[in-house]
Amino acid sequence: MPSSIELRKAGYAEMVYVARNMRPLDRRELYAFDPSENPENLAREQSRFDRFHWVACIGWRPVTIVSAIERSPTLWHVGMYSTPDWPKVALNCTLFFRQVIYPTLEELGCNRAECRSYIEHEEAHRWLALLGAERECVMHDIGYRRDSYVQFSWTRSGLERKKRLTKCL
Secondary structure, three states: OOOOEEEEEOOHHHHHHHHHOOOHHHHHHHOOOOOOOOHHHHHHHHHOOOOOEEEEEEOOEEEEEEEEEEEEOOEEEEEEEEOOOHHHHHHHHHHHHHHHHHHHHHHOOOOEEEEEEEOOOHHHHHHHHHOOOEEEEEEEEEOOOOEEEEEEEEEHHHHHHHHHHHHHO
């Protein structure tokens, strides 16, 4: 019998669990500026921004952390990292993003949400495209490994344009 999938507010313990067990490309992406690659440091740093972190769990087991961090009143950084069980929660996370995160950021006055993804993390790029993120540019020499990252964004203007087009169809 399959376990139920639940999305709820994430705490430090869930962040550490997922960070300790995350996929290799998520690890490469998230530790660009932390050569220690310490899961506790990552969770501690993220939990400083305690308002918008959610965890997708299968039963009791944390699988994915989804975050939205305010950089300024109109600019937010969104991100996700996961264990190899990501495919089991991907649909739930996609629906959660569309039904909860988009409307929440819009209500808070967000004009732009963005994220950077390690250039070789194609699975993340496909998910971001599915969520409607626009690929903007490639950024080189990021972090201590001097990796390349792809910048993705959602803008209020772009979302409004898509809503108008949808109404016309």
